[in-house]
Amino acid sequence: MRRWLGRPRLCLLQAARAAPRPRDPPRAPAGTRGWCGSAAGRPSMTPLPLSYTVFDGPAPQPPLVFLHGLLGSKGNFRAIARALVQRSGRKVLTMDARNHGESPHSATMSYEAMSLDVQRLLRQLHLPKCVLVGHSMGGKTAMTLALQQPDLVERLVSVDISPTESVTVTNFQAYISAMRRVSIPSGIPRSTARRLAEDQLRPVIQVSAVRRFLLTNLVEAEGQYMWRVNLEAISHHMANIMGFPAFHSPYPGPTLFLAGSDSPYVSSEDYPEIERLFPEAEIQYISGAGHWVHADKSQEFITAICNFLLLP
Known part of the structure; x- marks a missing residue:
């Protein structure tokens, strides 16, 4: 059964069809898996060695991998990671994105590049599959990786962000x-x-x-x-960060869009694109939370993640 927090109990398909759409958000043209468009003039996509922290857990299931948002760091999820190790038993990994925290700086800043950084780290740690949890910019990175390499992602959680342009709602x-x-x-x-x-x-x-x-x-x-x-x-790359790469092959795995009820980043206008790219998605809104859902309502956030993992 679809689980919703703080909004009416509507399945994603029903909500998408019923949602009023006064305007169509701008979309990039459809393309293939990965980044669409010409490679001419595009910077080299050499993956960077990211700084990370491992919170060890005894469970054999794939670990949870947390990707922070714009101007954040791996420390944003320290308390959440410890709580989820206790609740789930799974290993939890947090990391700093390129140009953030203790990770290297680079002139390149795209979701394709950041996805390759995460893939490099997963290979380095011999993690063939994981549960990706990404907030804001990290959510778009997680979605990009899942759409490019679905076999690496057991489940996907996008926290208060959708696979659309965010320029009209951001400060x-x-x-x-x-x-x-x-x-x-x-x-x-x-x-x-x-x-x-x-x-x-x-x-x-x-x-x-x-x-x-x-x-x-x-x-x-x-x-x-x-x-x-x-x-x-x-x-310099704010347009890339506020946008989202064009894909036309969906991610088929279980997906949770976990948003704050007081945040504009996941709206009814986004439902059709969510449904197109993530056909197994469910959307939950946590009542009283803004864009930083995990900080505003940490216990509700942890419970929603555990429910999505089918934990008791």
Whole structure:
């Protein structure tokens, strides 16, 4: 039975057919598995060695692999990972995407490239199959990998993101612009540096939880404070990050779109494209959660993941 949190009990197909569609979201032209279009002028897609953390569990089932969102890091899912090891017994893996956290920086920033990074790590760790759980940018990376290499993915969870363009609902470009304007003198205590950075972000970013999230990227190196995310590369490739590659072969495995009821990132307008690419998908909305579902409603998030894994 379809499980829904905080929204009417409608199956995906019914909801997609009944949903009003005042406008059609922009779509890339249909293509083959992987990235569509000409390879001419495209940067080399050399996979990068990602930084990761393993939370070990005794269960033999495929591990859960968490992919964070834009401007996040593997630390975003530390508490969630520990809880899921206890609940499921499965091994849980968290990783930093390229240009984020402790992973290498690169001028290339596309979902094809980020999918190859994850595939490289799965091969390195001898993981032939996994449950992919991706939030926002990580959700689009997870969807790309599942659509390209469905045999690697036992199940797929996309957290508060759909396989469509996100440019009309996002504030991330404003966040990045505000972060790039932050100026902090060297040689001051970390607490002072964080307070100065937050003061400079506040005029643009009024929500304190969002400011705290962004400030997790502030690091010190030899007395100088800087952002550990590659803001230049991310800003340059924002159109790629807000978009989604074109596919016409669906992922046939079980898929969960887990969204916040207070977030605009998964709407009824997205249902037809979700159904086309993920025919076995179910959609759940967690009541009272925004875009950062796992932070806003962590217990409900963990329960939804466990239910999707068919755990008692």
